[in-house]
Amino acid sequence: MIAFLLRRIATFVATLAIASVVIFAALELLPGDPAQIMLGIDAPPDALEALQKKLGVDRPMVERYFTWIGGLVVGDMGESFTYVMPVSELIMTRLGVTLPLALLAALISVAIGVPVGLYAAANHKTPRDYGVMIFGQLGIAIPNFWFAILLVLVFSIYLGWFPAGGFPGWSAGFWPAIKALILPAFSLAIVEAAIFARISRSAVLDVLREDFVRTARAKGLSRKSTLVKHVLRNAMIPIITICGLELSSLLVGTIVIEQVFNIPGLGRLVFQSLTQLDLMVVKNLIMLLVALVVFINLVVDLLYAVIDPRLKHQGH
């Protein structure tokens, strides 16, 4: 178990290290002087020189890379030149919107998807099961940003129940803030719910075919208690794995959905900094998103090892 843990953490660190090199090198590929790109062609020479100095373009590439990484380790991401504030501060504020949104969406999708999948499996090969499968197929075929627009059309424009976009900030109170996040969360959640329903259904069906289920039934356990006591517990392993992995796709999904609803989270920051060529923000933001995705994968793997005792002894 300890060997597995250490190896997994080593992979995590190595992945981050390689990712940072890829991101750094990719942005170094930009032709021309980054300070010039960021400020535009007709920038005043003294401002240009100041930014060049701040970015350290005169220093060698390797040195700049390690300065960046050194800064990241202590939480210093440099300064955004469009927002004139530390990038880390900027990102933390935005993360306070994106993370709750992703978590809310995860919660909704699990709450819908898993029970629906279990229901389908319990009614295998009946019209109810086929109904769920059709929902699953439609769910994964519908683009979440389209679903978002339809939700706005129905619940904001026609019914007027929820705001069509924007975010009042947490300072406006818990309920107004959550209210602004409900439609975005649902648009993210519906696709994931369809995936969860499919996964949960097939996980349960897989377990139902196991010998121990037949044994449980043979020793006289009712269908229902077999399902609850034996099947569900075993089916949870793949379900939790997929839920964890989908959390990272929810996080990435917020980038799209925040655009639809005009929500000032990380996703909007990505596009604002991209159009303004605020490279310091782009670089650190991509690094952060990559780190979050890799971190979620690490947690899922570790969780998996805890749940599935078979893995503890194999080590890999």
Added chain:
Amino acid sequence: MSTFLKNARMHRSLMIGGVLTLLLLSVAVLSLFWTPWSPTAIDIANKLKGPSAKHWLGTDHLGRDVLSMLMSGSQISIIVGFLAVSVGLLVGVALGALASTYRGWVEELIMRMSDFSIAFPIIITAVLLTAILGPGTVNSILAIGIFNIPIFARITRGAANAAWAREYVMAAQTCGKGRLRITIEHVLPNISGALIVQATILFAVAILAEAALSFLGLGTQPPEPSWGKMLNNAQTFVGLAPHLAIFPGLAIALSVLGLNLIGDGLRDVLDPKLARAR
């Protein structure tokens, strides 16, 4: 082959998927020669009109014909989907086959590389590419293609490793054939079914991703019509002209649904063992 066709005909999702996909392809081909109106012709006097006999699916905020734009937009979806899957298929299968042919450190290296790629989801790669190249269709193809490579590599390696344990491969080995030659002559043809299924499903993923990237303004640029871009424009006018938001989304959803159904159906037909288990 005849049993394949017989199974295929009996398979409902394969049939529905086939019809939807055939429709998509025919629309794209037709739009090369004919659309009801020019998809780029601006007619401000007739902007934001709902569906009518003149404009079957209405007009957008510049008075362009929505049906014509949808028809031409299918071209971009198919081109991006095809090229992105091809990139993934060519590079991914080559890597996966190499890993399974030579095992040892080659396999270890390739598989660690494919683990690493988890760190770069399509949108993040596209953002990075846009920062370097500026937005455009090439971005979409590259971002989705790069995303597909490790998926194909993993599937190929898994299926190929299973094939290497089979009798026909052992027979080929006893005949003294080299490992690479066995991979090309025996292993790859035998795992082609799994690869076709995966390619179909990733084609669907590519259409969704292309739409998302054009929606975000990272992919295909105007005036080239694309479904994602149409939805982006529709968003501003959704209260005034809901038809603008409804039709492009339907086009995306039906295309993706069609390909996914074909993928699922093919898996059942090409792999009867799995089909029975499901």
